[in-house]
Amino acid sequence: MMSFMKGRVLVVDDDTALAEMLGIVLRGEGFEPSFVADGDKALAAFREAKPDLVLLDLMLPGRDGIEVCRLIRAESGVPIVMLTAKSDTVDVVVGLESGADDYIVKPFKPKELVARIRARLRRSEEPAPEQLAIGDLVIDVAGHSVKREGQSIALTPLEFDLLVALARKPWQVFTREVLLEQVWGYRHAADTRLVNVHVQRLRSKVEKDPERPEIVVTVRGVGYKAGPS
Amino acid sequence: MSGDSAASAPGRSGARPERPVGRRTPGSRFARLLAGGLLHGGVQGSPVLRLLLRWVRRPLLPVMRLWRRNIQLKVVATTLLMSLGVVLLLGFVVIGQVRNGLLDAKVKASQSQATGGFAVAKQKADEAAGASADDGTPADGGASQNVIEWMSELVLSLSSGGQGAFDVVTLPPGDVSGVARGPRASGFVDPDKSVPEKLREQVNSSTGAAQSYSRIIYLSDKESQPALVIGKQVNDPNGDPYELYYLFPLTQEEKSLSLVKGTLATAGLFVVVLLGAIAWLVVRQVVTPVRMAAGIAERLSAGRLQERMKVTGEDDIARLGEAFNKMAQNLQLKIQQLEDLSRMQRRFVSDVSHELRTPLTTVRMAADVIHDARVDFDPVTARSAELLADQLDRFETLLADLLEISRFDAGAAALEAEPIDLREVVRRVVSGAAPLAERKGTTVRVIGDQQPVVAEADARRVERVLRNLVVNAVEHGEGKDVIVKLAAAGGAVAIAVRDYGVGLKPGEATRVFSRFWRADPARARTTGGTGLGLSIALEDARLHGGWLQAWGEPGGGSQFRLTLPRTADEPLRGSPIPLEPKDSRRNRGDLDDAGLPRGGGQKSATVPVQPVGEQQSAARSTLTPRTAGAATADPTALPGNGARVVPRPSPSPGTGPRTGAGTSTGVGAGTGGTVRGDSPNRTDTAGAGDPDGPDDGGTGDARETALRGTSDRHRAGAEGANEQGEAFRGR
Numbered sequence: 032m033m034s035f036m037k038g039r040v041l042v043v044d045d046d047t048a049l050a051e052m053l054g055i056v057l058r059g060e061g062f063e064p065s066f067v068a069d070g071d072k073a074l075a076a077f078r079e080a081k082p083d084l085v086l087l088d089l090m091l092p093g094r095d096g097i098e099v100c101r102l103i104r105a106e107s108g109v110p111i112v113m114l115t116a117k118s119d120t121v122d123v124v125v126g127l128e129s130g131a132d133d134y135i136v137k138p139f140k141p142k143e144l145v146a147r148i149r150a151r152l153r154r155s156e157e158p159a160p161e162q163l164a165i166g167d168l169v170i171d172v173a174g175h176s177v178k179r180e181g182q183s184i185a186l187t188p189l190e191f192d193l194l195v196a197l198a199r200k201p202w203q204v205f206t207r208e209v210l211l212e213q214v215w216g217y218r219h220a221a222d223t224r225l226v227n228v229h230v231q232r233l234r235s236k237v238e239k240d241p242e243r244p245e246i247v248v249t250v251r252g253v254g255y256k257a258g259p260s
Numbered sequence: 261m262s263g264d265s266a267a268s269a270p271g272r273s274g275a276r277p278e279r280p281v282g283r284r285t286p287g288s289r290f291a292r293l294l295a296g297g298l299l300h301g302g303v304q305g306s307p308v309l310r311l312l313l314r315w316v317r318r319p320l321l322p323v324m325r326l327w328r329r330n331i332q333l334k335v336v337a338t339t340l341l342m343s344l345g346v347v348l349l350l351g352f353v354v355i356g357q358v359r360n361g362l363l364d365a366k367v368k369a370s371q372s373q374a375t376g377g378f379a380v381a382k383q384k385a386d387e388a389a390g391a392s393a394d395d396g397t398p399a400d401g402g403a404s405q406n407v408i409e410w411m412s413e414l415v416l417s418l419s420s421g422g423q424g425a426f427d428v429v430t431l432p433p434g435d436v437s438g439v440a441r442g443p444r445a446s447g448f449v450d451p452d453k454s455v456p457e458k459l460r461e462q463v464n465s466s467t468g469a470a471q472s473y474s475r476i477i478y479l480s481d482k483e484s485q486p487a488l489v490i491g492k493q494v495n496d497p498n499g500d501p502y503e504l505y506y507l508f509p510l511t512q513e514e515k516s517l518s519l520v521k522g523t524l525a526t527a528g529l530f531v532v533v534l535l536g537a538i539a540w541l542v543v544r545q546v547v548t549p550v551r552m553a554a555g556i557a558e559r560l561s562a563g564r565l566q567e568r569m570k571v572t573g574e575d576d577i578a579r580l581g582e583a584f585n586k587m588a589q590n591l592q593l594k595i596q597q598l599e600d601l602s603r604m605q606r607r608f609v610s611d612v613s614h615e616l617r618t619p620l621t622t623v624r625m626a627a628d629v630i631h632d633a634r635v636d637f638d639p640v641t642a643r644s645a646e647l648l649a650d651q652l653d654r655f656e657t658l659l660a661d662l663l664e665i666s667r668f669d670a671g672a673a674a675l676e677a678e679p680i681d682l683r684e685v686v687r688r689v690v691s692g693a694a695p696l697a698e699r700k701g702t703t704v705r706v707i708g709d710q711q712p713v714v715a716e717a718d719a720r721r722v723e724r725v726l727r728n729l730v731v732n733a734v735e736h737g738e739g740k741d742v743i744v745k746l747a748a749a750g751g752a753v754a755i756a757v758r759d760y761g762v763g764l765k766p767g768e769a770t771r772v773f774s775r776f777w778r779a780d781p782a783r784a785r786t787t788g789g790t791g792l793g794l795s796i797a798l799e800d801a802r803l804h805g806g807w808l809q810a811w812g813e814p815g816g817g818s819q820f821r822l823t824l825p826r827t828a829d830e831p832l833r834g835s836p837i838p839l840e841p842k843d844s845r846r847n848r849g850d851l852d853d854a855g856l857p858r859g860g861g862q863k864s865a866t867v868p869v870q871p872v873g874e875q876q877s878a879a880r881s882t883l884t885p886r887t888a889g890a891a892t893a894d895p896t897a898l899p900g901n902g903a904r905v906v907p908r909p910s911p912s913p914g915t916g917p918r919t920g921a922g923t924s925t926g927v928g929a930g931t932g933g934t935v936r937g938d939s940p941n942r943t944d945t946a947g948a949g950d951p952d953g954p955d956d957g958g959t960g961d962a963r964e965t966a967l968r969g970t971s972d973r974h975r976a977g978a979e980g981a982n983e984q985g986e987a988f989r990g991r
Contacts, residue, residue, distance in 0.1 A: 046618050046619075046622070048619070048622045048744070048929070049618055049619075049621055049622045049625075052621075052622045052625045052626055055625075055629065056625055056629065059629070090614060100541070114621075116613055116614035116617040116618060137617040137620070137621040137935075138617055138620040138621040138623075138624045138656055139620060139621060139624070140624065140625075140628055141624075141625045141629065206683075206684075223719065223720075224676075251679070252678075252679040252681070252714065254803045
């Protein structure tokens with residue numbers, strides 16, 4: 032983990048004015064922004080800049096944001112926050128399913144953006160040695176690893192946080208709103224689709240049979256809870 | 261106002277007038293039955309009879325259903341019945357003719373035979389008489405002895421002439437009974453039983469021959485057989501009369517006749533069956549394409565637009581097929597065009613959205629940076645920065661609302677329903693509105709939240725609706741309490757937001773939902789709404805298949821009620837909360853007792869709209885049956901009746917003025933009759949909330965009008981129709 036460099040933000044946006052404005056705001060908040068305007072060049076820029084977080088516009092020339100998101104996610108668990116002009120279900124869900132951790136709808140307030148970025152970067156600041164068990168999984172919180180029978184499972188930081196949040200209180204049913212608050216850092220309940228999509232993604236990685244989840248169990252009408260260990 | 265008022269609401273709400281009616285009916289019937297039982301027993305019989313009838317009819321129902329639905333069955337059955345009738349008629353005629361033909365010949369032959377026989381008998385009697393006269397021994401005993409012998413001989417000789425073709429019977433005349441001249445018969449014929457009484461009477465009463473059909477009964481085991489009996493009174497040698505009968509068996513003729521009958525029956529059966537088969541085949545030729553057309557039409561209406569009929573030949577059926585296919589083709593084309601249009605529209609909205617939002621984001625961020633740094637500016641620039649930021653907020657909200665509305669208009673809004681506890685939503689909304697309420701000095705109270713109020717709904721949209729209602733109530737509540745009430749009953753849940761502020765003027769209850777409408781344009785706006793909030797809320801409610809309705813009285817506050825079906829796609833029949841609150845001025849009786857047209861005032865405002873609203877809802881009900889269902893169930897909560905003036909559900913028919921208030925439709929009464937223009941005795945209720953989502957049935961006109969621009973249309977009909985009414989009348 033490059034936790035000492037956690038000010039680096041890669042902005043992938045083709046609108047130069049917006050990119051510049053984002054730069055101004057991010058620098059003002061103590062981040063270290065770098066920019067790329069073309070979807071085709073985004074991956075190269077990502078490899079070069081090694082950012083701690085990616086701000087990604089969904090509509091890009093060349094490769095579109097979804098594709099870029101997928102490519103970045105394929106090689107890194109770095110937090111990705113989408114910038115989207117469309118709050119329509121399909122766009123958001125497609126973006127989240129392609130691997131984005133969070134999204135923010137244009138037009139947004141600078142403070143809102145910064146709060147989201149901070150929330151996504153915050154997690155690496157609390158390394159407490161802790162061993163958790165959920166289902167047949169063993170979670171090493173400090174070592175950021177999840178293992179099933181010695182086999183480690185690769186999770187993105189967000190998915191890891193989600194799993195840890197559930198595993199820490201296996202007796203509790205988490206509503207989507209509570210999860211949004213604990214994992215995403217929203218103060219007001221926002222879009223619960225975030226939770227749904229990420230629970231699906233998490234299940235696809237940790238469940239033996241994602242159709243019949245045993246680790247992350249749905250409590251109908253309420254939310255989710257950890258499965259019995 | 262307590263928790264239990266919510267529980268008792270459904271019965272009272274008038275949202276379900278059918279309930280009290282249903283409850284009353286069994287009671288009255290029981291009373292009637294009781295009275296009938298005591299006074300006249302006849303009444304009691306009728307339900308029993310009805311029950312019996314129903315019991316008999318029940319097993320027949322599937323057959324009747326099949327009969328009603330299957331034209332092939334009908335035609336074949338009719339053909340069978342009718343051809344059976346024809347064949348039977350024909351059979352009877354033919355058999356009658358054959359029988360007549362056969363019998364005529366036999367009768368003629370028999371008659372001549374019998375006539376000969378009678379002559380022989382007479383001759384023999386004469387001869388015997390002559391012989392005995394010659395002997396000169398007319399001793400009585402001897403003579404009778406002779407006659408007995410003579411008779412037996414006569415019978416024997418007469419019958420032997422026929423060689424079994426006939427039998428002979430002699431009987432004493434009816435009035436004489438003597439041992440001497442007892443009955444005789446040839447061939448073991450039972451003489452008494454074989455000759456019918458009627459014939460004997462005839463023979464006795466006349467001297468001529470008489471005939472009749474009968475059956476020969478034998479003394480031996482031989483079976484009886486039909487016969488022609490010819491009889492005549494003849495004298496014996498002593499000159500005493502006796503009856504002589506010839507019995508001609510008709511066995512042969514009967515055999516021939518039954519052969520003919522059998523042949524005819526077989527042929528008739530064949531004809532009937534064949535005709536039935538032919539009818540079946542012929543009808544099948546016609547029915548098969550018709551059924552195919554029906555099936556394809558069903559599939560077409562289910563959305564499989566590429567379905568076509570197979571067309572062969574050039575006959576009428578083929579023409580039907582061609583016409584059908586052409587129709588389907590045109591339909592497909594039109595639908596495709598509309599879909600393309602819709603897609604274009606959606607695309608356009610999406611593009612505009614993106615194109616506008618990106619620069620707006622930049623402006624927004626820049627404005628915020630400037631705003632944050634305003635302390636370093638001179639007062640004028642600082643104030644400008646503040647204004648810039650504030651107005652950007654407003655601009656943003658407006659843009660968001662506009663895009664939301666156009667998304668509804670384009671039919672692009674999708675419902676993401678899942679079971680949610682509305683208390684959670686209410687809690688969030690109330691806590692979100694707390695700062696504003698505090699500023700206004702208003703307390704927002706929630707009642708009816710003792711137990712979960714769960715419905716399948718889109719939490720985001722419901723929250724948006726409620727936020728709107730609560731913020732509006734606080735804003736217009738003039739610092740008085742705002743009450744949010746939750747209730748669930750039947751298949752519906754409802755949330756009502758009640759305030760005690762300025763209320764609504766007559767007619768406004770319908771207008772509040774129109775786009776960019778303001779209660780009082782001159783009044784300062786404190787929270788800077790866009791004027792689209794309630795329109796969006798209405799669309800959200802509709803998307804759920806729910807209703808959003810408003811009620812208000814001038815100076816008495818207002819109540820907005822959101823009713824949602826408990827499960828998505830279930831049509832609403834009523835609302836658990838009455839639209840007009842219990843503590844409304846009218847319900848408290850805080851009115852002039854003259855009962856001046858209470859609803860009259862608002863009538864004047866809403867009457868011009870009403871036909872349009874009605875027309876629209878009528879047109880819609882033809883498109884979507886569930887609208888019709890809702891319409892019949894509850895006039896109070898009619899969907900799409902934004903223009904309707906709704907009377908408060910009257911607890912009993914006795915309270916005349918109250919029921920009258922809603923039903924009286926007098927513009928004159930409204931304008932002229934309401935003398936006390938200043939007195940706020942007029943109540944205004946209205947609802948709008950057409951369960952017609954933009955995506956069922958209404959998509960076509962939605963797109964069409966959406967292109968015209970968002971401002972000139974309002975699907976609810978209501979006041980949109982009032983102001984731009986003409987645009988809607990055509991539809």
